Amino acid sequence: xxxxxxxxxxxxxxxxxxxxxxxxxxxxxxxxxxxxxxxxxxxxxxxxxxxxxxxxxxxxxxxxxxxxxxxxxxxxxxxxxxxxxxxxxxxxxxxxxxxxxxxxxxxxxxxxxxxxxxxxxxxxxxxxxxxxxxxxxxxxxxxxx
Amino acid sequence: xxxxxxxxxxxxxxxxxxxxxxxxxxxxxxxxxxxxxxxxxxxxxxxxxxxxxxxxxxxxxxxxxxxxxxxxxxxxxxxxxxxxxxxxxxxxxxxxxxxxxxxxxxxxxxxxxxxxxxxxxxxxxxxxxxxxxxxxxxxxxxxxx
Amino acid sequence: xxxxxxxxxxxxxxxxxxxxxxxxxxxxxxxxxxxxxxxxxxxxxxxxxxxxxxxxxxxxxxxxxxxxxxxxxxxxxxxxxxxxxxxxxxxxxxxxxxxxxxxxxxxxxxxxxxxxxxxxxxxxxxxxxxxxxxxxxxxxxxxxx
Amino acid sequence: xxxxxxxxxxxxxxxxxxxxxxxxxxxxxxxxxxxxxxxxxxxxxxxxxxxxxxxxxxxxxxxxxxxxxxxxxxxxxxxxxxxxxxxxxxxxxxxxxxxxxxxxxxxxxxxxxxxxxxxxxxxxxxxxxxxxxxxxxxxxxxxxx
Numbered sequence: 001x002x003x004x005x006x007x008x009x010x011x012x013x014x015x016x017x018x019x020x021x022x023x024x025x026x027x028x029x030x031x032x033x034x035x036x037x038x039x040x041x042x043x044x045x046x047x048x049x050x051x052x053x054x055x056x057x058x059x060x061x062x063x064x065x066x067x068x069x070x071x072x073x074x075x076x077x078x079x080x081x082x083x084x085x086x087x088x089x090x091x092x093x094x095x096x097x098x099x100x101x102x103x104x105x106x107x108x109x110x111x112x113x114x115x116x117x118x119x120x121x122x123x124x125x126x127x128x129x130x131x132x133x134x135x136x137x138x139x140x141x142x143x144x145x
Numbered sequence: 146x147x148x149x150x151x152x153x154x155x156x157x158x159x160x161x162x163x164x165x166x167x168x169x170x171x172x173x174x175x176x177x178x179x180x181x182x183x184x185x186x187x188x189x190x191x192x193x194x195x196x197x198x199x200x201x202x203x204x205x206x207x208x209x210x211x212x213x214x215x216x217x218x219x220x221x222x223x224x225x226x227x228x229x230x231x232x233x234x235x236x237x238x239x240x241x242x243x244x245x246x247x248x249x250x251x252x253x254x255x256x257x258x259x260x261x262x263x264x265x266x267x268x269x270x271x272x273x274x275x276x277x278x279x280x281x282x283x284x285x286x287x288x289x290x
Numbered sequence: 291x292x293x294x295x296x297x298x299x300x301x302x303x304x305x306x307x308x309x310x311x312x313x314x315x316x317x318x319x320x321x322x323x324x325x326x327x328x329x330x331x332x333x334x335x336x337x338x339x340x341x342x343x344x345x346x347x348x349x350x351x352x353x354x355x356x357x358x359x360x361x362x363x364x365x366x367x368x369x370x371x372x373x374x375x376x377x378x379x380x381x382x383x384x385x386x387x388x389x390x391x392x393x394x395x396x397x398x399x400x401x402x403x404x405x406x407x408x409x410x411x412x413x414x415x416x417x418x419x420x421x422x423x424x425x426x427x428x429x430x431x432x433x434x435x
Numbered sequence: 436x437x438x439x440x441x442x443x444x445x446x447x448x449x450x451x452x453x454x455x456x457x458x459x460x461x462x463x464x465x466x467x468x469x470x471x472x473x474x475x476x477x478x479x480x481x482x483x484x485x486x487x488x489x490x491x492x493x494x495x496x497x498x499x500x501x502x503x504x505x506x507x508x509x510x511x512x513x514x515x516x517x518x519x520x521x522x523x524x525x526x527x528x529x530x531x532x533x534x535x536x537x538x539x540x541x542x543x544x545x546x547x548x549x550x551x552x553x554x555x556x557x558x559x560x561x562x563x564x565x566x567x568x569x570x571x572x573x574x575x576x577x578x579x580x
Contacts, residue, residue, distance in 0.1 A: 009461070009468055010305060010310060010464060011304070011465075013304045013305035014300045014303045014304060014305070015300060015303035015307050016300065018264070020300060020301060021170065021201045022167040022170035022301065025167035025170065026444070029445060029446060030442075030446075033444055033445075043505065044505040047161075047504075053161055055166070055208065056166045056208055057207070057208055060206075061203065062202070063201055063203065063204075066200075069478065069482075070478065070479040119210075154323055155319060155323075155449045155450060155455060156316040156319060156455060156457065158449045159450070160449070160450075160452050160453070161445065162452075163450070165446060167446065174300060174301060175299050175301075178299055178300075188360065189358070192359075214337075215334040305482075306482075306490070311491045312458070312461055312464075315456065315457035319457075343451055345451070345501075347497070347498055348495075348496065348497050349495070349496045349498075350494070351494045351495075351496075353492055353493065355554075409453070409500075
């Protein structure tokens with residue numbers, strides 16, 4: 001499981017006193033970006049050198065509890081399935097509360113599709129798929145950051 | 146069916162040249178707000194006078210096609226189901242293309258829960274439910290804006 | 291004076307209970323976009339057909355009072371000066387309060403520069419300058435929207 | 436000089452291919468938040484325990500060059516002046532380019548005012564002022580993060 005931290009700033013909150021719901025999608029996209037970067041795939045390079053980009057095709061999101069200003073969150077990425085033109089990921093956002101309790105805030109299932117620069121679905125490059133495949137086989141895999 | 150327009154500005158786009166995926170959630174929230182306002186329920190008054198607010202509890206979103214800078218979008222709200230503490234809505238975002246074609250961009254199912262100010266689920270007030278009930282009965286209902 | 295309305299939604303607010311300061315810049319950019327569109331200059335067309343875009347070069351902003359959820363704001367654009375490669379605008383954001391009082395929230399001076407697609411300063415096209423020039427001469431000018 | 440890093444994600448960019456101008460204000464606010472946190476002053480605690488918050492009162496921003504997707508930026512905070520109810524800061528955003536060159540992107544002067552929860556100006560607490568005063572005296576001051 002890959003995790004990436006996200007701090008809640010004023011920019012992420014709303015007048016309800018908690019994080020605005022669409023901001024969690026930004027946190028999840030940051031984690032997906034860093035997950036790909038950890039494999040050596042920068043989205044900038046994908047776009048510039050290969051005319052490829054990932055776009056979200058489907059999302060199911062359960063908003064379980066609310067984050068607040070100054071909270072430090074953990075955003076996870078787990079690869080569930082690879083297809084020719086898309087990846088399906090499970091993502092969670094949790095908060096470490098005092099007393100060691102981990103509070104789940106978001107549980108999401110995200111399908112991201114590989115697109116050409118003109119937004120047509122295209123095959124995921126073999127070198128990327130080869131790099132991701134071991135994750136599905138349940139092999140231990142840890143990235144330090 | 147209630148619809149609300151949304152213009153795409155630079156603030157909504159990203160370096161892929163299209164609308165950033167989380168921005169569609171803002172468009173849908175604007176439409177839900179105006180839908181409630183059309184019934185006489187301002188979220189500000191709900192919060193200040195009754196200590197109540199709606200929060201998104203679940204979302205399923207299909208991203209079908211991409212909006213671009215300067216596009217004028219139509220965001221719809223259809224009530225699917227009322228429960229004691231939540232409403233389930235179907236929302237779509239479409240674009241009127243040249244030639245009269247309507248392009249679907251987003252199709253979403255959104256469950257919003259009624260919460261107290263301290264984020265506990267509470268019953269939806271009877272006057273609001275009474276106002277919404279006719280929508281489920283398929284009665285004609287039009288709001289001009 | 292050109293004005294454009296902006297409604298405050300949850301997306302614009304923060305945990306302080308008011309509009310997040312950077313959101314006012316979005317409101318001002320929307321008004322500049324609609325001001326240009328009112329002259330027949332869509333930013334999409336400028337970019338696609340002429341490889342030109344406006345970018346903010348300098349801003350001075352005074353945050354005078356705070357807008358809140360559901361407020362309906364008026365965002366103005368006044369042309370102060372034209373140069374070969376930039377325009378200087380005065381922009382204000384106000385709110386009509388009960389009793390007919392107009393509360394100023396934002397007063398800003400914004401210099402926007404004409405750039406090529408690779409972000410080099412270039413001359414503002416003559417047809418655009420010709421269209422803007424009368425505004426400086428204090429001629430009456432009204433756009434309905 | 437205090438600096439805080441900021442990574443550019445898709446959320447920060449726009450269809451021009453660069454960072455949307457209002458996003459730089461978010462980066463600067465994150466750095467101010469971390470600067471205060473480094474002194475032991477969390478904004479959440481200020482609000483909850485003392486009913487105090489900082490709000491931006493004035494900003495002058497020069498947009499010197501554009502950041503792009505995946506750029507890693509450095510956001511600085513330098514205290515210029517303390518008054519009874521406000522602080523004036525200089526903030527810059529820079530990028531370390533290949534070859535060791537540091538490219539300045541943003542130079543800003545920001546005055547933040549101390550407000551009560553109902554948005555009236557109030558004195559900055561003595562313990563906070565005492566903590567900030569040495570910065571003005573040019574004493575060496577380093578925070579590791």
